[in-house]
Structures are given as structure tokens and as C-alpha cells.
Amino acid sequence: xxxxxxxxxxxxxxxxxxxxxxxxxxxxxxxxxxxxxxxxxxxxxxxxxxxxxxxxxxxxxxxxxxxxxxxxxxxxxxxxxxxxxxxxxxxxxxxxxxxxxxxxxxxxxxxxxxxxxxxxxxxxxxxxxxxxxxxxxxxxxxxxxxxxxxxxxxxxxxxxxxxxxxxxxxxxxxxxxxxxxxxxxxxxxxxxxxxxxxxxxxxxxxxxxxxxxxxxxxxxxxxxxxxxxxxxxxxxxxxxxxxxxxxxxxxxxxxxxxxxxxxxxxxxxxxxxxxxxxxxxxxxxxxxxxxxxxxxxxxxxxxxxxxxxxxxxxxxxxxxxxxxxxxxxxxxx
Amino acid sequence: xxxxxxxxxxxxxxxxxxxxxxxxxxxxxxxxxxxxxxxxxxxxxxxxxxxxxxxxxxxxxxxxxxxxxxxxxxxxxxxxxxxxxxxxxxxxxxxxxxxxxxxxxxxxxxxxxxxxxxxxxxxxxxxxxxxxxxxxxxxxxxxxxxxxxxxxxxxxxxxxxxxxxxxxxxxxxxxxxxxxxxxxxxxxxxxxxxxxxxxxxxxxxxxxxxxxxxxxxxxxxxxxxxxxxxxxxxxxxxxxxxxxxxxxxxxxxxxxxxxxxxxxxxxxxxxxxxxxxxxxxxxxxxxxxxxxxxxxxxxxxxxxxxxxxxxxxxxxxxxxx
Numbered sequence: 079x080x081x082x083x084x085x086x087x088x089x090x091x092x093x094x095x096x097x098x099x100x101x102x103x104x105x106x107x108x109x110x111x112x113x114x115x116x117x118x119x120x121x122x123x124x125x126x127x128x129x130x131x132x133x134x135x136x137x138x139x140x141x142x143x144x145x146x147x148x149x150x151x152x153x154x155x156x157x158x159x160x161x162x163x164x165x166x167x168x169x170x171x172x173x174x175x176x177x178x179x180x181x182x183x184x185x186x187x188x189x190x191x192x193x194x195x196x197x198x199x200x201x202x203x204x205x206x207x208x209x210x211x212x213x214x215x216x217x218x219x220x221x222x223x224x225x226x227x228x229x230x231x232x233x234x235x236x237x238x239x240x241x242x243x244x245x246x247x248x249x250x251x252x253x254x255x256x257x258x259x260x261x262x263x264x265x266x267x268x269x270x271x272x273x274x275x276x277x278x279x280x281x282x283x284x285x286x287x288x289x290x291x292x293x294x295x296x297x298x299x300x301x302x303x304x305x306x307x308x309x310x311x312x313x314x315x316x317x318x319x320x321x322x323x324x325x326x327x328x329x330x331x332x333x334x335x336x337x338x339x340x341x342x343x344x345x346x347x348x349x350x351x352x353x354x355x356x357x358x359x360x361x362x363x364x365x366x367x368x369x370x371x372x373x374x375x376x377x378x379x380x381x382x383x384x385x386x387x388x389x390x391x392x393x394x395x396x397x398x399x400x401x402x403x404x405x406x407x408x409x410x411x
Numbered sequence: 412x413x414x415x416x417x418x419x420x421x422x423x424x425x426x427x428x429x430x431x432x433x434x435x436x437x438x439x440x441x442x443x444x445x446x447x448x449x450x451x452x453x454x455x456x457x458x459x460x461x462x463x464x465x466x467x468x469x470x471x472x473x474x475x476x477x478x479x480x481x482x483x484x485x486x487x488x489x490x491x492x493x494x495x496x497x498x499x500x501x502x503x504x505x506x507x508x509x510x511x512x513x514x515x516x517x518x519x520x521x522x523x524x525x526x527x528x529x530x531x532x533x534x535x536x537x538x539x540x541x542x543x544x545x546x547x548x549x550x551x552x553x554x555x556x557x558x559x560x561x562x563x564x565x566x567x568x569x570x571x572x573x574x575x576x577x578x579x580x581x582x583x584x585x586x587x588x589x590x591x592x593x594x595x596x597x598x599x600x601x602x603x604x605x606x607x608x609x610x611x612x613x614x615x616x617x618x619x620x621x622x623x624x625x626x627x628x629x630x631x632x633x634x635x636x637x638x639x640x641x642x643x644x645x646x647x648x649x650x651x652x653x654x655x656x657x658x659x660x661x662x663x664x665x666x667x668x669x670x671x672x673x674x675x676x677x678x679x680x681x682x683x684x685x686x687x688x689x690x691x692x693x694x695x696x697x698x699x700x701x702x703x704x705x706x707x708x709x710x711x712x713x714x715x716x717x718x719x720x721x722x723x724x725x726x727x728x729x730x731x732x
Contacts, residue, residue: 111643113527260682264697271647273430273637274682277423281683284419296642303532303639322532 103128103343104137104159106150108166110269110295112140116316117295117335121165121188123317124336128343136343144266147172155180160347161200163339165189167236173199184349186342188335189236201353202338206236207243208390209331209363210291211397212383213313214247216365217289218255219379220311220328225256227282228409229275229301231294232268233261238411239400240293240315240331245409246397250386257409258282262297272300279304279312289313289328302327311374314366324370332364359391418558420679425567426637428675429574430455430629430646434653435660435667436574436581437625443585443662444618445598445723447501450490450508451626452650458483458630460516463530463641464523466537472635475537476570479634480627486512487623495615498727509650517643530634530641539568539636568636570628577625581664594618598721601728611728655707661718674703 105125107118125136137159139150151172154162161184164173170190177185177196186200195201217226228244230237245257260278262268275297279290283304290305291313292298298315299322305312306323314320314330321327338356342349356362365383367375389395400406434451441448461482466475486508493504517528524530544565551561585591593614597604601611633649634641656674660666681699710718 111528113529115527119527261696263700267644267647270642270644272642272645273427273633273647274678276637277427277679277682281419281423281679284416299529299640299642300638307639 101158101160101347102135102137103346104139104154104157104162105339106147106154106162106164106169107138107140108164108168109141109144109266110166112138114269114296115319115322116298116314117333118165120317120333120335121163121339124339125163125343127336128340132344134343144168148176151176151185152179155183155185160184161186161342161345161349163188163342165335165339167191167234170201184347184351186349188338195351195353198351200342200349200351202342203353203355204333204335204338204362205355205357205397205399206240206331206333206363207246207397207399208358209333209365210240210243210293211247211250211390211395212358212365212387213291213329213331214244214249215251215383215386216247216329216375216379217244217291217311217313218248218251219376219382220374221252221255221289223286223288224252224254225258225286225288227279227285227287227290228257228259229278229282229290229292229294229298230259230261231263231297232266233264233411235400235404237261237293238406240291241411242400242406242409243397244291245406247386249408250395251382256286258285258287259409259411261411262294269295269297271297272303275300276304280308283308283310291315291331293331318366318368320366320368320370325373327371328374329371330366332366334362334364337362357391358387414555415558415562416683418562420676420683422563422566423679423682424672424675425563425571426675427678428671429567429571430632430637430649431653431656431674432574432668432671433570433577433625433629433632434650435656435671436577436664437622437629438654438657439581439585439662439664439667440594440618440625441622442657442724443598443721444594444615445601445721445726445728446490446494446615446619447505447720447725448490448619448622449502449505449651449654450486450512451622451653452646452648453505453509453512454483454486454623454626455630455633455650456509456516456644456646457486457512458627459634459645460520460530460630460641462627462631463533463634464520466533466635467524467531467640470535470537472533472537472539475635476628476631479631480624483627483630484620484623487619487626491616491619494727495612495619498729501725501727513644516641520641520643528643533635533639537635538639539570539632541566542569542572568632570632570636573628574632575668578664578668585664590617595721597728598723601723605728605730611730615728652703655703658718658720659707659710661716662721673706677702 163186167189188202228241289311292301293315302312306326311328316333319330458479462475462479465478493499494501520528547561547565550557597614656670659670
């Protein structure tokens with residue numbers, strides 16, 4: 079038994095040392111899938127940019143089920159990939175569990191939260207509420223019915239965090255505005271149910287909403303589609319989704335997951351561990367302005383939003399985080 | 412609650428119930444003939460993909476619908492081959508079909524369109540558009556009747572009306588025609604049908620084929636009428652809710668419509684009102700989402716009468732031992 083253990087240990091060690099020579103980074107996509115036009119796709123774009131610029135290669139896997147999380151982490155770590163980058167809050171716990179077994183491998187997680195971060199782990203989080211605050215302001219300015227909507231994917235604190243910032247931004251522009259908020263579901267299937275996204279959008283439209291913000295992964299595709307069909311405005315999330323329906327998508331709340339992944343891959347095995355928070359000041363979040371939505375964004379709107387952006391960076395405006403006390407001052411879920 | 416809100420919720424109910432109803436009737440034909448089919452989900456998914464893909468490439472939604480039906484029938488044929496011809500386990504074959512569809516759709520979509528397992532967005536003639544009934548705009552302002560006619564009944568895509576017309580058609584076929592009698596008999600006692608000189612295999616394949624057509628329409632409805640394109644796993648468990656509705660309806664067509672409308676209503680209410688406040692007690696939205704499954708379990712437990720499946724369901728027919 080002990081012989082067996084030391085044998086496997088030796089084999090693992092050999093595999094590790096053989097692997098470190100190659101040390102290509104690995105990227106694990108969450109259940110939304112690599113091409114969700116949103117969060118995971120942003121991660122992929124960052125990795126692709128790194129590969130194009132450096133000529134390097136990276137390993138990747140798309141998760142199919144919850145059970146694969148730890149398995150995928152271990153497999154990449156054992157194959158010598160470094161750093162192992164994971165996307166999605168749900169990876170935090172598996173990363174914590176695995177990290178101790180592979181002290182020479184660096185693990186990076188985007189969106190997750192750990193109270194105590196192991197030495198070889200980097201946790202990257204974004205100030206989504208700040209970016210959402212800006213698009214919330216734009217939504218309130220663009221709305222003529224004084225009713226705007228928010229459609230979240232899976233009902234988790236992170237998505238409430240998005241919705242909370244959005245509502246605060248909208249109420250800063252118009253204190254009387256009515257913000258409708260719906261979640262698609264409570265299971266990971268909620269990230270990929272565009273039909274339900276459509277119905278939620280229709281339900282919000284019938285309650286008077288004329289701008290809807292989708293923070294719902296693949297479900298958002300249905301939200302944006304229905305908004306375009308029904309001739310109201312929508313707001314995309316994570317990646318720039320303005321091009322999906324030119325002239326119908328007011329803007330997109332950018333979360334620069336691509337930049338985070340790019341930087342982590344660039345740093346390679348020497349990536350600094352600990353925690354990193356990317357907000358407006360670091361250009362980690364923001365709003366998208368391009369040729370597809372420039373006719374929708376008035377100069378006045380842009381000026382107001384840019385002013386608010388600066389004020390948030392300077393600390394003059396305090397956007398309350400949902401995480402602060404698990405509740406939102408501007409919106410009840 | 413306002414009258415208009417009720418109309419809007421019911422309108423949403425009809426849209427959500429349609430794919431359930433089509434899949435439920437599909438399962439009804441198959442299971443009444445003695446072939447259990449848990450592959451409804453997979454067939455719908457496959458049909459959703461091929462209808463969206465064909466519509467995207469040809470620009471014609473009708474060719475899309477056709478492609479969806481063919482794709483779903485191919486899977487039906489596979490299920491038939493495994494469970495009728497080779498007398499395999501019907502449940503395992505159904506599970507295999509679900510897995511096959513889940514993987515194949517994304518794989519083919521990625522190969523054809525390079526958009527990460529989705530089809531391009533459908534425009535114009537590549538989608539089913541809502542049908543407006545005659546005078547729908549004229550009677551809009553008539554109290555009560557106006558909104559019901561113009562909002563609730565009018566303005567759905569043609570597949571919705573097909574789905575609801577399929578209910579009386581199914582009832583007629585199953586209970587008023589010779590074919591229907593034989594189909595039901597083959598699900599209860601195939602040996603008797605065989606003794607009468609009617610082909611058990613032929614009848615079962617016919618039932619499985621009808622199941623394929625209906626699942627095909629359901630999938631096409633999801634991808635080309637409700638949505639503008641295919642997204643991976645877009646059926647999101649609707650095939651299983653349809654199965655639940657089938658059990659809930661005890662394998663009868665009119666009751667199937669009732670069950671699907673009820674499940675659709677539950678979803679629509681859950682979508683419209685996040686948390687329902689019933690005089691002090693707040694029902695969370697999660698409870699509403701789970702209700703179809705809970706109701707089915709209650710039915711299966713025998714609280715509301717017994718749900719007895721067709722007697723020969725699940726067992727392949729062996730002519731001679």
C-alpha cells in the first residue's frame with residue numbers, strides 16, 4: 079500500500095516536472111460555455127489574444143457538469159499547465175480544495191470569493207456594480223415610460239450585485255423610476271434558456287419597461303432578441319453585445335474578463351497571487367460605445383455618464399455593493 | 412389584479428404551453444402504443460437545431476420546419492429500431508437519444524456556422540411571424556371580448572394553432588378510428604393485436620413516426636417562432652415537463668392539453684410575479700418553478716386517482732417464446 083502510494087507519488091512528481099518544462103496556461107470555462115457571447119467568450123477572447131500575440135498555445139476545457147470542476151482542475155495541474163485559469167464564481171471552492179495539492183501550480187479564478195486565499199491562488203473580482211451603475215443611468219435617461227427592467231440569469235448574489243448597481247444608477251438619474259427585476263431560475267440551466275428570457279422580457283414590456291438589461295449569459299440572447307422584436311432597447315453584458323442588434327442595443331456593460339485572462343496568461347507561471355479587484359479606475363468595467371449604438375447615446379447622456387464615472391473613481395459617488403450586507407438599497411429582489 | 416394583466420399572463424401561458432403540448436401529444440402516441448419515450452427532449456433539441464439551421468441557410472422557415480421534422484423523425488426511427496426491432500431497453504434508448512442530441516447539435520452547429528454551437532440569428536422570412544386574426548384591431552376596444560380576441564387568441568404563430576388543433580385530432584384518431592383502436596390495443600395487449608393479424612411492429616413504428624413529427628414541430632416552434640435561432644440546450648428540460656404532463660393527464664389528449672396549459676400557467680405566473688404574496692404568506696418563485704414536478708409526484712403517489720400507464724408499455728413484443 080505504502081509502496082503503491084510512493085510509486086504514484088513519484089509518477090505524479092515526474093509528470094509535474096515534465097509538465098513544468100512546457101508550462102502552457104490552461105483555461106477552464108464555466109457551464110455557460112465558451113461561446114456564450116458574454117462572460118466565458120470574453121475569457122476566450124483574452125486567451126486568444128494572448129495566443130495570437132505571443133504565438134503560445136493554451137489548453138482549454140468546457141465544463142459539462144458540476145461534477146467535472148475538481149476533476150478538470152486536477153487534470154490540468156497534473157499535466158503541468160501553469161497558470162490554471164478558471165472562470166465563474168462556482169470554481170472558488172474547488173480551487174481552494176485543489177490548490178494545496180499542487181503548490182507549484184498557480185490557480186487563477188475570476189468572479190469567485192474565498193475568505194482565505196491559498197498562497198498559489200489569484201482571485202480576480204470585478205466591481206460590476208460600478209459598471210452597472212453607469213448603464214443604469216443610461217437606461218433611465220433613454221427610458222420614456224420611466225420603467226426599466228433587469229433580467230438576471232441564475233439567482234446568485236453576483237447577479238443581484240449587477241442588478242443592484244443598475245437600480246442605483248437609474249435612481250440617481252430619476253428617483254421615481256420603476257425598476258423591474260426578474261431572475262431566470264435557480265439552477266445553472268438558467269444561463270441557457272433564451273425562451274424563458276424572451277418571456278420575461280415580454281412580461282416586463284407589458285408592465286411598461288422600455289429598456290431591459292440582461293445579465294444572464296446565453297439567456298440574454300433571447301432577451302436582446304425579444305427587445306429588438308418588440309422595438310424597445312436592451313443592454314448587453316460582459317462582452318460588447320451592441321453588434322447583435324444594431325440600433326436596438328443601447329449599450330453593453332463591459333466586464334473586461336478578456337483583459338484579466340490576457341494579463342494572467344502574460345504573467346504565466348509568475349503571476350502574482352492574492353486578490354485583485356478591477357473596477358472603473360482600472361478599466362476593468364465600463365460601458366460600450368461603438369458604431370452600432372452611437373445614434374442611441376446622446377452627447378448629454380455620454381457627458382453625464384462620464385462625469386459619474388469620474389466621481390465614482392474619485393470616491394464622490396459611493397455605489398453600494400450588494401455583498402456589503404446582502405441587500406440592495408435601491409431594489410428588492 | 413387588472414384584467415389586462417390576466418390577459419397578458421394567459422397570453423404568455425399559451426406561448427409557453429405550446430411546445431409542452433406538442434411534445435406531450437408526441438409522447439402520448441408513442442406511449443399509447445407501448446413505447447416509452449424519454450427522448451422527447453432530445454428530439455425537440457435536434458429539431459430545434461435543424462429547423463434553425465435550414466431556415467438560416469435557405470431563408471425559408473417552411474424548409475426549416477421540414478428539416479426539423481425530418482431530423483426528429485430520424486431520431487424517432489433510431490429509437491424505434493433500438494426498442495422495437497432489436498427489443499432493447501426503451502428507457503436507455505431514450506437517454507441515449509437525449510445525450511446524442513445534446514452533443515450532436517452543438518458539434519454540427521460549430522462545424523457549420525463557427526458561432527460556438529449556435530445558429531446565426533434568423534431574419535424576416537426565416538422566422539414564423541405572428542398571425543393576426545381578421546378584425547383583431549377593430550374589436551380591440553370592445554370590453555372583455557376585445558382583449559381576449561385580439562391579445563389572447565390572435566397574434567400567435569401558426570404552429571400554436573397547429574398544436575391546439577392537434578388535440579381534437581389526436582382524440583379523434585385515437586378514439587374514433589380503427590387505427591387508433593389498434594394503436595391503443597398494441598399498447599395494452601400486443602399479443603391480441605398480433606392474433607388478429609395486425610402487425611405490432613408496423614403499428615408501433617407508425618406511432619413512433621407520429622411522435623417524431625410532433626416533436627419536430629415543437630422544436631421548430633422553439634427555434635424559429637419563439638426564438639430567432641438555436642442556442643445549445645435551448646429546450647431546457649421542456650421534454651421532461653411534457654412527460655410529467657403526460658402522466659398528469661393519464662395518457663389522454665384533452666387532459667394533456669389541460670395539464671400543459673396548467674404547467675404553462677404556472678410558468679407564466681412565476682415569470683410575471685417573482686414572489687407571490689398571499690395575505691402574509693410569500694410564495695417564492697422557486698416554489699412555482701418546482702410545482703409541475705411536485706404535482707406529478709403527487710399524482711404518481713396516487714393522491715388524485717391512479718395514473719396507470721399502458722399495460723404493455725416498456726416491454727418489447729416478442730412473438731414467440
